[in-house]
Amino acid sequence: MEIKFINSEFNFTLFPNIISAGKPSADINMNDLLEAIKHGYCRETIEKLRGASPKIEEYKDIKKTEIPCVTLSGIFNYRNEKGLIKHSGLIQTDIDEEECRDFLFEEICDNSYTYVCFKSPGGKGLKAIVKIKPSAETHLFQFLALEIYYKEMFGVKIDSQVKDISRAMLLSFDPDIYCNPWSNVFDETYIPESYPSHSARSSKKARKHKSTYPGNPTELIEKIINLIEEKNIDITHPYGNWLTIGFALCETFGEEGKEYFHRLSKFHPYYNFTETEQMYRKLLLKNDGRTKFGSIVYLAKGANIF
Numbered sequence: 001m002e003i004k005f006i007n008s009e010f011n012f013t014l015f016p017n018i019i020s021a022g023k024p025s026a027d028i029n030m031n032d033l034l035e036a037i038k039h040g041y042c043r044e045t046i047e048k049l050r051g052a053s054p055k056i057e058e059y060k061d062i063k064k065t066e067i068p069c070v071t072l073s074g075i076f077n078y079r080n081e082k083g084l085i086k087h088s089g090l091i092q093t094d095i096d097e098e099e100c101r102d103f104l105f106e107e108i109c110d111n112s113y114t115y116v117c118f119k120s121p122g123g124k125g126l127k128a129i130v131k132i133k134p135s136a137e138t139h140l141f142q143f144l145a146l147e148i149y150y151k152e153m154f155g156v157k158i159d160s161q162v163k164d165i166s167r168a169m170l171l172s173f174d175p176d177i178y179c180n181p182w183s184n185v186f187d188e189t190y191i192p193e194s195y196p197s198h199s200a201r202s203s204k205k206a207r208k209h210k211s212t213y214p215g216n217p218t219e220l221i222e223k224i225i226n227l228i229e230e231k232n233i234d235i236t237h238p239y240g241n242w243l244t245i246g247f248a249l250c251e252t253f254g255e256e257g258k259e260y261f262h263r264l265s266k267f268h269p270y271y272n273f274t275e276t277e278q279m280y281r282k283l284l285l286k287n288d289g290r291t292k293f294g295s296i297v298y299l300a301k302g303a304n305i306f
Contacts, residue, residue: 188239
């Protein structure tokens with residue numbers, strides 16, 4: 001039996017601290033990073049940081065000069081965009097203290113896209129690592145899609161500064177660091193000019209559903225799903241399509257649309273029952289009525305369903 005060592009496939013550059021942009025220490029892999037964080041290679045410095053007030057100058061100095069960091073998204077000879085040698089296929093998310101809540105760590109770890117998750121150096125926020133397509137050209141658009149996904153799935157805003165491909169990630173100390181080598185690759189992209197964003201929706205109350213599509217929506221959705229099941233076609237990709245379908249089902253069928261959402265979603269290669277269930281509940285609450293049933297018909301026709 002041949003064993004595939006997944007963690008060692010992801011390589012990036014280690015720097016002695018944030019301010020040493022032109023002096024990389026070494027190229028390391030995910031196993032090295034996990035070992036350093038889990039076993040506290042920087043424990044003494046991290047505990048000093050966590051014991052200091054974020055408002056004092058010492059706190060900033062520790063972060064700038066005493067904690068090693070990595071350019072998680074790739075191997076660099078200099079820590080800026082032009083210094084990229086090879087993309088690692090990884091991206092970081094940074095969730096600040098004010099966004100964190102009870103059991104958020106567990107929720108993120110249960111998500112099929114979460115590769116690694118651990119406490120931030122300050123000890124009150126969270127860092128998560130997600131596998132993406134190893135492309136400098138799509139890096140930003142994948143971050144924007146992930147930003148929407150985290151808002152819809154977990155109800156949190158991730159720090160927009162980590163969108164930069166050369167963004168440094170400070171090492172931390174967390175003996176309970178989570179790692180799932182078999183996590184799925186988040187390959188969605190979001191280009192604002194091409195896809196409408198639902199992330200700004202702010203309705204706090206689920207709307208009463210009302211169909212405005214001519215004919216019988218129940219008969220039509222059954223017809224569409226039956227054809228999709230017959231042809232084994234996924235119309236939920238890219239991520240914006242999935243949200244559009246969900247909102248249209250919420251507006252047309254309300255709670256009863258959840259079954260249809262599962263039936264349409266299951267043809268995506270990374271379909272997950274729990275995540276789909278959670279997403280539909282959140283879309284019900286965020287639905288503002290702007291996405292109609294015709295959107296599903298449009299996507300189905302675009303995929304040559306009928």
